[in-house]
Amino acid sequence: MPFNHNDHYHPLLLRQVPTGCRRALDVGCGTGRFARRLAARGVEVDALDPAREVIEAARSAPPAPGSGTVRFEQVDITRAELPARHYDFISCLASLHHVPFDTVTKLRAALAPGGVLAVLGCYREEWPMDAPFSLLAVPVNAVMRLATAATERVTGQPKSPQETVVAPVARPSTTLREIRDSASRLLPGSTVRRLLFWRYLLVFREAATR
Numbered sequence: 001m002p003f004n005h006n007d008h009y010h011p012l013l014l015r016q017v018p019t020g021c022r023r024a025l026d027v028g029c030g031t032g033r034f035a036r037r038l039a040a041r042g043v044e045v046d047a048l049d050p051a052r053e054v055i056e057a058a059r060s061a062p063p064a065p066g067s068g069t070v071r072f073e074q075v076d077i078t079r080a081e082l083p084a085r086h087y088d089f090i091s092c093l094a095s096l097h098h099v100p101f102d103t104v105t106k107l108r109a110a111l112a113p114g115g116v117l118a119v120l121g122c123y124r125e126e127w128p129m130d131a132p133f134s135l136l137a138v139p140v141n142a143v144m145r146l147a148t149a150a151t152e153r154v155t156g157q158p159k160s161p162q163e164t165v166v167a168p169v170a171r172p173s174t175t176l177r178e179i180r181d182s183a184s185r186l187l188p189g190s191t192v193r194r195l196l197f198w199r200y201l202l203v204f205r206e207a208a209t210r
């Protein structure tokens, strides 16, 4: 598999999972790699994606090694009925830009008290403010791709059936500036941090009592 920007940030996202997390929702789960990592930590995960092919691939993967389970559902988040105040952790990895940003309001309502929403997001680059970051990312990205290719050649691991299925992608239409504005309005107290590989990390923690 080539160097994958979303998978690269899995450890960062896992660090946002609150202590004692029991129930999680992964929105736009693709073939389920992150959902399975959550389940490996003993979490019960609902993983949603509207794309039939990726959900079928996700369901066909071997179960996560930990004590948690993943329930994959073919659902569009904008149409999904989410239980109120239910999830300790909600993640969106490279999927929020597929839907209107204010979908975060719906996700917030599904957070249990003290729950965390973590968005690994994509943004539309603006010239010239984003240019220095992109220029820095290009050579680092090239090195990471070469390192990934070399590792694969050495280990010689064949692709699993899930890895041959490509999740749908979309071009982001919202700039980082607009995302920061919307986040401060819809998710007061949230943080939005720029990450190197054309991504940002938004973290919102719901109050422990509401």
Ligand SMILES: C[S@@+](CC[C@H](N)C(=O)[O-])C[C@H]1O[C@@H](n2cnc3c(N)ncnc32)[C@H](O)[C@@H]1O
Pocket: 006, 007, 027, 028, 029, 030, 031, 034, 048, 049, 050, 051, 054, 075, 076, 077, 078, 092, 093, 094, 095, 098, 099, 167, 168, 169, 170
């Ligand atoms: C770039 S892929 C990322 C997949 C996965 N999160 C990952 O990190 O590999 C974006 C995913 O968002 C999903 N998606 C698109 N529209 C969606 C919607 N309305 N509700 C939920 N997921 C959606 C796509 O089907 C796709 O699997």
